Amino acid sequence: MIALTFRNPATLPILASIMLTLLCLISLGVGAGGTSLADLWHASGDTEILAISRLPRTLAAVLAGAGLAIAGLIMQAIARNRFVEPATAGTAQSAELGILLVTILWPAAALGWKALAASLAAVTGTALFLMTAHRLPATQPYLVPLFGLVYGGVIGAAATFIAWQTDLLQYLSVWSNGDFSGVLRGRYELLWLGAILVAVAWLIADRLTIMALGRETSIGLGIDYARMLQIGLVIIAVISAVTVVVIGIIPFVGLVVPNLVSRLMGDNMRATLPATALSGAILVLGCDILGRLIRFPYEIPVGTVMGVVGAILFLFLLFRRHTDA
């Protein structure tokens, strides 16, 4: 693993940028519409399909992937635990519950309002999780993710129960399993909010890194810990909520990407944040392309593909853990 260590902070982002560019080109060329990249190049194909469907879909995957990876990174820093992520520790489930409730109470609500309701629910759900996580004994690091799984499961179950009672189970499945096939121009732009929040995270990267060293070190270095906790919470919750509203839950991205990048580059977010965002985008876009190709011309939702790919990556991380210096 030592040979794989990217101590030059520029190496990984450059490699990742090249790979992401390639994937974007592939993504623009793949689809049931039968228009290939070569056709698009010669302008003989249907360029409309590019502007309306494939470009938005590609951008959506990049934005969602980058956002989810950063949300995971921040959540792990704040919870001081490498095994939590918004998709399993109750953030995404709370967002889901929020959309469900607003759909029941105000069925005609526009996407923006649904996103707002989802964000508020996600902030509340995540705050409760973090408050509890900070109370769990630091000597038992596996308690935090375990609690997160149970907590997320309970909120998810509550959402399922309400959806079942109100005949909205089919709606719920749209949010609980991420899928890019519904992305069209005009229906994904909320995801740019995630990009703005990633930029905010970049601005406060030093403070987030110090926060991962704990409350006392943070205060000792003059950081307003409570305020930073609130900012981090909002970033995690809004990125997750917007993704759930537009795409649905995509598991594992927030878990495996920050861990992989940390293995290669360490924990200084000023250095790792770009690589984490790029890697998240690569993983999600790659899984979406895979989902489009496996049963071409039919599609497998990205949430399902990620469930398999993410689990394999996570197992890889676990088994490499002890051989790592």
Place this chain on the structure above:
Amino acid sequence: MIRIEQVSLQYGAAEILKNVSLTIPKGGVTALIGPNGAGKSSLLSLISRLQSLQAGSITIDDLPVDTTPSREMAKKIAILRQDNQVGSRLTVKELVGFGRFPHNRGHVTQADADMVGEALKLFDLTDLAGRFLETLSGGQRQRALVAMAFCQDTDYLLLDEPLNNLDMYFSRELMRLLRWIADERGKTIVTVLHDINYGGGFSDRIIAMKHGQVVADGPPRELVTTETLRLIYGFDIPVTLIDGQPVALPFTK
């Protein structure tokens, strides 16, 4: 000057500190000793604003610790805490560099880099500079954390059991460094120690606490006596003078 006036602290029914008043003038090394649970760490936490005051007041150079902005305090006072379980994948150099954060807010200047280089050299960490903290031994990590506090370059430096995990060589090295920082850099150092002989050898003043109160206070030669130690620890400890320095010998059966 650190001025502590009538400070009390309670957790439920447990009284941790009872009406403690102390002044620690600028400069020199002050050792804080006393049995486990005497309230030493709590007092340090209150001085360094890690814990909020319940009763009484604490000022550092006339700045009240509870109302002065934390950012300002971070340029006045640095603290090293007892628990240092940092499972972080920051390098030693990155960690020590964060000591400069109160001054540079993330914009690293050449002066910051020089200071980090000096700290790494002083604390014998140059060879470990590129290592991740999680790969270090307890003693190496402890030195990295002290180096970070040193880099904060504050007038006041508080250390809670800095000799934890350090072997004899590095314990002595650290105490010598603290002495040097106080003498040559004019810093004020307050450190919790458990081995009273390090206090006797390297400090100007020893403050002894027991049951949340100050029970003895004075220069080592006055304080390190069998009578005073019995008062503090509750058993007889022979004390001999070696080259004019009192040495406690609690090693007999």
